Amino acid sequence: MYATLPLLLAAASLALAQYDYGSGSAATTTASAAASAASSSGSNHIVKVSNAAGDLSFTPNNITAAVGDTVEFHFYGPTHSVAQSTFAAPCAPANANAFFSGEITTTGTTANTEIFTYNVNSTSAIWIYCAYASHCENGMAAVINAPADGSKTLAMYQAAAAKVSGTTAPATVQGLVKGTLSTSTSSTSTSTSSSASASATKNAGVEARGGVKWAALGFTGVVAAVFGSLIV
Structure with a gap:
């Protein structure tokens, strides 16, 4: 016993x-692992493609984004697009795999319900332009992660674009995630992550x-x- x-x-x-x-x-x-997993999701950067006034602009047009972030494009009228270029050859597709939203036509002064999102997978510079006729030459361009040393800037890109004889659009709509606009995109995203x-x-x-x-x-x-x- x-x-x-x-x-x-x-x-x-x-x-x-x-x-x-x-x-x-x-x-x-376990709680630490859960918190770590929840915090690994990236930030979402919203970019207006034109605006209610119909300006030939991206707002903001100089974006700093980390790997894992997303850049979400909201389209205003009348007709615009988002396309990937290179610094060396403005207003033309970067290559056969360049992302392209296609031409998005919007009526009225509010944003189109159709949006496109780019998933950031590198910190290399991504040069963006509107491929609708003459828009790029008139300054409608943007950049994600411009070189920090100032060797290549958006102003330089736009100056070179002004000298281009014509804009060339990519042949294929590709490389972006198509979605639907929510009136509370940012708050919804933040709220969901916190929950x-x-x-x-x-x-x-x-x-x-x-x-x-x-x-x-x-x-x-x-x-x-x-x-x-x-x-x-």
């Missing part, structure tokens, strides 16, 4: 160690408390077994 006592106590110690009873480390680790983080943290806490609960029950069972064997 007494010989089994050390074995039972050892089993109790192992059960408690497995679940980190009382240390809270399981909850901390996901809070939910993940809450679930992590519930999971950890569940582990502690079962550890406590296991410990109670072991103690009961010890006293039962002593009584016998």
Whole structure:
């Protein structure tokens, strides 16, 4: 009878160690992992393609974005597009894989319900222009991650574009994610991210408390077994 006592106590110690009873480390680790996952999503940069006044502009036209960020284009009237170029050859497709939204025609002074999003996968400079006839030559251009050393600037690109005899549009609509405009795009995105983080943290806490609960029950069972064997 007494010989089994050390074995039972050892089993109790192992059960408690497995679940980190009382240390809270399981909850901390899981919650930290959840918070890390929630914070890994990038920022969304909204760019207006023209505006209510019909200006030949991108606003903002000089964007700094990290890998994992998105750049979301909102179109105003009358007709505009988003296309990828190079600094060396303004108002022309960068290559056969250059992204292109196609021409988007918008009536009225509000933004089109159709939007296009570019997923940033590099910090290299991305030069952008409107491929609708003569818009690029008249300064409708933008850049994502212009070189920090100032060797290539948007102003330089626009100056070179003004000398181009004609704008060339990419042959294929590609490279951008098509979507539908929400009137609260930014707040919705932020709210969803925060909710996901809070939910993940809450679930992590519930999971950890569940582990502690079962550890406590296991410990109670072991103690009961010890006293039962002593009584016998």
